[in-house]
Amino acid sequence: MRIVLFAYSSCGSRAYSTLRALGQDVACVITHAPSPGEAVWFEPVADLARSDGVPVLEVSPHSARGNAPYVEAVERVSPEVILSAYFRSLIPPGVLRLAPKGAFNLHGSLLPRYRGRSPVNWVLIHGESETGMTLHHMTSRADAGDIVDQVRLEIGPDETAPELQARLDAAAEEILRRRLPEISSGTAPRRPQDPSRATYFGRRTPEDGRFDWSWPPRRIHNLVRAVTRPFPGAFADGEQGRLRVWRTRVTGGGADGAGRLEILESQWEPLPPQAPGLRW
Secondary structure, eight states, rough: EEEEEEEOOOHHHHHHHHHHTTTOOEEEEEOOOOOTTTOOOOOOOHHHHHHHHOOOEEEEEOOOGGGTTTTHHHHHHOOSSEEEEOOOOOHHHHHHHTTTOOOOEEESSSSSTTTOOOOOHHHHHHSSSEEEEEEEESSSSSSSSSEEEEEEEEEEETOOOOOOHHHHHHHHHHHHHHHHHHHHHTOOOOBOGGGGGEEEOOOGGGGBOOOTTSSSSHHHHHHHHHOOOTOOOOOEEEEEEEEEEEEEEEEEEOOTTEEEEEEEEEEEEEOTOOOOOOOO
């Protein structure tokens, strides 16, 4: 199939490599340049595509939907299929309709739960015991289209965001290998999502890593493992400065979050200018 791939992050790179390994015709890759100060911990899909001679268009993740800068590029290559993998902005319906065999998105949660940005971080913050990867038909609403396939993954109590994301990337490859023949033949399944079960979470900022020592140990632990490297990390401010915590564990206690929090890896930093009030 002739495919236009909208992709970013490690899942986007895994999707690209999978399509190429399966002999698909990736006609164009549309991606984002890393944001200033962003930790790039994955091999950018742009680098992979350029090394294969595949055209690449880098666009801002903040491009207005009505002024998408990639419309002409998609029209020019006349794709049969559009595939999105962790692309950071909604693709306009007019672009989705350019692919006669459909437009599909890989999303790192068990939809309809955890629609929106940063699902791998949010499921850990909320202490979920399972998540997964979903392939779904794209519509004008984010992550709301009919489901093609899902892979469920159990989450370990100490599993971190990068560890979980690596397993989600592997699940994305599993789904693509299983469902691409049906997409090609126009027989990809469609299971409507139940909107009454939908939850939505937005993007996160470094400030969202702040915690309070009055929180239950498990709540702090969940935040730490959700935003540890390559993310900005969890932190609390005190008289000695800012303590940034990278790894913890909880011993004793039960499911109510009680127990003892052990800090296994951390570092002190100076308080940034105009830091919020002290938390301990």
